[in-house]
Amino acid sequence: MTTTEMVTAMRLSGAAAGSYRAHLDQLGPLPDVPAHRLIAMTSDAGLTGRGGAAFPTGRKLASVSEHGRAVVVANGAEGEPASSKDRALLGQAPHLVLDGLALAARAVGATSAYLYAPADLLDGKIRTALKERRDAVKVRTVASADTFISGQESAVVSAINGYEALPASQPPPVYQRGVGGRPTLVQNVETLAHLALLARYGVDWFRQVGSHEEPGTRLVTVSGAVRSPGVYEIPGGTALGDLIDHAGSGAEPLQALLIGGYHGGWVPWTDRTAALPHTRAALGRYDAAPGAGVVIALGAGHCGLRAGADIAAYLAGQSARQCGPCLNGLPAVAGHLNNLAAGRAGSKTVHELERIVGLVEGRGACNHPDGTARLVRSTMRTFAAEVDLHLAGRCSAGPLRPRGGRR
Amino acid sequence: MTNALWYFGRGAGVSALVLFTLVVVLGIVVRIGRPLPGLPRFTVAAVHRTTSLTALGFLVLHVGSLLFDPYAQLRLFDTVVPFAGNYKPLWQGLGTLALDLVLLLIASSLLRHRIGLRAWRWLHWSAYLCWPVALAHAVGNGTDGTSTWMLGVVGGCVVAVAGALAWRMNTVGAEPDLRQVAPPSYLAGLR
């Protein structure tokens, strides 16, 4: 990516003014765009959700606006450990997010608005920012729990309704019955920030950067074996290699990238894959997608199976414990994968692992089991050579450790 | 005639007690979620329901016959309002309380799908109050309350329910070991 491209890509990051005054001085007031126009612009711009699901935002706005008495929620929970973009955005550009929330409220005709985010952010920057504003719809804040699933749509609604932040069984979906039984729009804070700029500068401006299928910019959190881990703003469709270069390149030779976070997929690191654009289409064959912009670099010195097993163990512990297949299946899967990574497994373990992965998919109130299944399948597929090694009692990363070094 | 009513009333009462004990035991078995020999789970559930209605029938016979027996001094009022009776008000009152709870249990179960899971569960827990109250009424109120055979019957009922509860404690709630672990540090982002 050229320097010019990098500079024009700094849209969200460029708009990070401190006070509300400074924010308005830089960007001007909230534009007076009517609801139907906002929805049309969002659709034309091709803005998609930045919370992981990448659902077309315009379509979501349209669905919620149909029902009346709507509620809008800015979701900044960010339960994914390897993601910090929402935290960065809320800390540095809260007014951008709150502008987006106000616009979303207008677009769907909402009379209530919430910001759902970690307590430490709400108590600091957000409280200050809210005091400075005079929004038509007053924003109420609700603290999110520090769990992996706390940002799941129905869990967000549940928390705002005063219950625990646990996913609820749908139907009905939250866009029909959510907070207080009302149609609810749950939107990631980054999506709202983009909306705030899109409404001011227009569809053509938005599409000037990025690719046709991934227009605009997006925030990515790059971590793992890179020299400068951090949150970066990149044009949509950036090549994976450029993304890694952004983050200072690999701190050691790289083996693979985990794209999409802990519910994502591994992409083996080669010259060919480094040229792949960061898009759904290109990453689809690895069962990965940009998602919430998480990119984790795995160094060549690590064992891919051990990495997958450690993530699976974490994910199993993060089950909401509401649904039998997840509560029982995820620890079983994690256990088998751990045995495989530790070199204690035979081909029976591999069969059992695959069988139970199949058992948990699609069976639960949320997609935690599905996402975990995806990660495990991707691990087995991407590191298939490693699986063979481990079945023979060896490992490419060194001597097999009995329990992966963690308790 | 009054003697006949008295014997009939007591007989129906004891029958109702034994049947309700069976209902409690079957209810616990339904909760455990395992089949019984020769009885799949849905049959256990069905027998639980049917037995409760049969037991209610005997209960109605028990109360009905005693309403017509002058010796019992039972007024219609006493069949719904507890502890206001003339004959052994405390012990008879416990019977009224048990009857009230039985009606509540059965009505709420017939309307289960209407009132929703939470309300139904909360109300159904009163079975654990209803049954010992009925037991106490049987021992304290009846003229053969403390006779050997009566105590034998009551003892059998207690053993049956205690056994079912012991089975429940042993089977339900065995959850898998689901420890929370931290995400792997080399893959945990910037945290």
Next chain:
Amino acid sequence: MSTRISIDWTRCDGRGLCHELLPELLTADDWGYPLSRNGDPSPRVPAPLREHAEQAVLDCPRLALRLIDAPDAQEVPLTRVMGAPARHSRR
């Protein structure tokens, strides 16, 4: 459109009445929870089994079952769209 049996997983406790009453559609998984025989998480209820399905819905001790009329091209609900293109083409 067809009638499907839908499971509320947050309520289901693996009590096991449903797969006894609807063995054509459901079996039990390793842990006693209902497992659809054809891989479809909300299996279609053919007309001859409708009565049995209704019985299962009525009998479930946890009120965890519902019969819903759902479109046939299985609509992937919003919460399940997580960047895995393969799931979109569910039968």
